[in-house]
Amino acid sequence: MLFVDELDRPPLRARWERAGARVLERLKERREWLCLPVALALSVLGESVLPLLAGAVAVPLVRRWLRRRARSKERERRAAGVVALCGAVVGELRAGHEPGQALLVAVRGTGVMGAAEAGVSAAARFGGDVPGALRQAAREPGLDGLAGVAACWRVAADGGAGLAAGLDRLEGALRAERRRREELRAQLAGAWSTVAVLALLPVLGLGLGAALGADPLRVLLHTPAGLACLATGGVLEAAGLYWAGRIVRAGEAA
Numbered sequence: 001m002l003f004v005d006e007l008d009r010p011p012l013r014a015r016w017e018r019a020g021a022r023v024l025e026r027l028k029e030r031r032e033w034l035c036l037p038v039a040l041a042l043s044v045l046g047e048s049v050l051p052l053l054a055g056a057v058a059v060p061l062v063r064r065w066l067r068r069r070a071r072s073k074e075r076e077r078r079a080a081g082v083v084a085l086c087g088a089v090v091g092e093l094r095a096g097h098e099p100g101q102a103l104l105v106a107v108r109g110t111g112v113m114g115a116a117e118a119g120v121s122a123a124a125r126f127g128g129d130v131p132g133a134l135r136q137a138a139r140e141p142g143l144d145g146l147a148g149v150a151a152c153w154r155v156a157a158d159g160g161a162g163l164a165a166g167l168d169r170l171e172g173a174l175r176a177e178r179r180r181r182e183e184l185r186a187q188l189a190g191a192w193s194t195v196a197v198l199a200l201l202p203v204l205g206l207g208l209g210a211a212l213g214a215d216p217l218r219v220l221l222h223t224p225a226g227l228a229c230l231a232t233g234g235v236l237e238a239a240g241l242y243w244a245g246r247i248v249r250a251g252e253a254a
Contacts, residue, residue: 032062046217050230071141078142079178081112086149086171093164099153100124113137113146131157145174188248195244202237 039055085106092102103124107117116137123133134150137143152166209216220226 032059032066035059035062042217046221048217048221050221075142078112078114078140079145079174081110082143082145082149083171083174083178085110085112086145086167086174089149090164090167090171093167099156099163100127100130103130113143114140116140116143145170148174184251188251191244191248191251195241195248198244199237199241202233 035055035058036052039051039058042051042055043049088106088109089099089102092105093099097105101124104121107113107121107124111117113120116133120130120133120137122128123130131150131154134146134153138146138150148170149167152163152170156163156166206216218226220230
């Protein structure tokens with residue numbers, strides 16, 4: 001009986017791997033809390049509580065930045081899903097399916113609509129107001145292209161125009177727009193790199209000062225002139241990063 005239990009028990013290495021994977025997953029979900037260990041290390045090295053306080057202030061700021069970045073990635077994923085949805089509907093229509101059935105299959109296949117999927121699927125399944133449901137779904141972030149699908153659907157229903165041809169043209173337009181965004185993002189990558197380098201320059205300066213034996217943490221954290229320089233530099237650093245990021249985001253929006 002004991003031998004059977006030993007066979008059923010997972011190997012120790014596999015259990016450690018699963019535990020490590022769970023820890024890494026938690027760290028990915030709560031990456032902003034990594035500011036605290038870094039701040040604690042600086043507090044110990046500088047023998048001051050100020051870095052720890054700064055780390056506590058940085059946690060909500062980093063969380064906000066990470067959430068904004070995650071929302072941006074989700075919008076991009078949904079926009080790509082709308083393009084795939086158009087192509088899937090066109091394929092189903094050309095295979096001989098009815099428009100409502102084609103939309104149902106495409107919606108289930110792409111899974112891009114999220115909470116709005118139920119309303120669109122119900123309208124397509126029971127002969128409801130499909131263009132209205134699509135326009136309602138287009139209000140969700142990243143699903144703006146569904147407004148074009150709704151317009152094609154309305155024209156096809158009211159004027160007898162080919163839905164597959166309209167959606168095919170819409171898919172091409174959405175793909176071209178996505179390519180333009182990707183090209184613009186690639187062009188602005190250098191600007192974002194410059195912003196990151198500017199943000200890291202003070203850290204490099206501290207490391208260079210420590211390498212030369214100047215003890216910059218003691219000067220900054222334990223002398224009046226150092227505290228004044230630290231406060232002034234922190235304000236200027238934050239203002240510079242905000243302004244540079246605003247310029248680059250304005251370029252992306254344009």
